[in-house]
Amino acid sequence: MSLSGLFSPRWPGVALFDLDGTLVDSAPDLAAAVDQMLEHLGRSPAGIDRVRDWVGNGATILVRRALAGQSDWEPARPKDDALFPDALKIFFHAYEQINGQHSVVYPGVEDCLAQLRAHGCKLGVVTNKPEQFVAPLLEQMGLDHWFDLTIGGDTLPVKKPDPTPLLHTMEALGGTRGTTVMVGDSAADVNAALAAGLPCVAVRYGYNFGQPVDALGADAVVDSLAELL
Ligand SMILES: O=C(O)COP(=O)(O)O
């Protein structure tokens, strides 16, 4: 499956990209910040392998999961509820310092973005990561210059898997359902695209809560964004 196929019948169009697990492997920084937060609260660190599976629904749910020590944080224990506001503050403070330090751009990303831009596509980032962390990460990764618009998890009243952030970005960039594609690594991305009525590419190398992406219902599943060229 090539991107021109997904854009059918009109090309160029708008390509919307998820950030964590799609453009950038940011789990090492998120895990470091989560572990700093847990240690500050006198808890044992969670470690990157567990934190990677907790990423995808934004920072507040990441912190909820870290306090619960598992993906399924509901119902939160009363003790966790009491700790949550402080835990979130500590996480934000830690991640602000760490964001970008150990993160890397995935192979194939730059070539894909360059090719899309060469075709005249508008490019957007639609992430559940809180907005304040998005521009600093894109800048440090040297990716910021590719994007016409970035939407964070708290930029609008709702986040993925709600389709609103995708449709908002598509419209702001002059796209339509026939000329816009979503590229992401998790069920939050695929479900948002399905609900928005947009074609979707899922990448296998990301996080997706520790589950394979092949059965999510994406229009194409790839091992690298270079496969789309
Ligand atoms: O911050 C998160 O939980 C994930 O962000 P993403 O939407 O870029 O994958």
Ligand SMILES: [Mg+2]
């Ligand atoms: Mg993601």
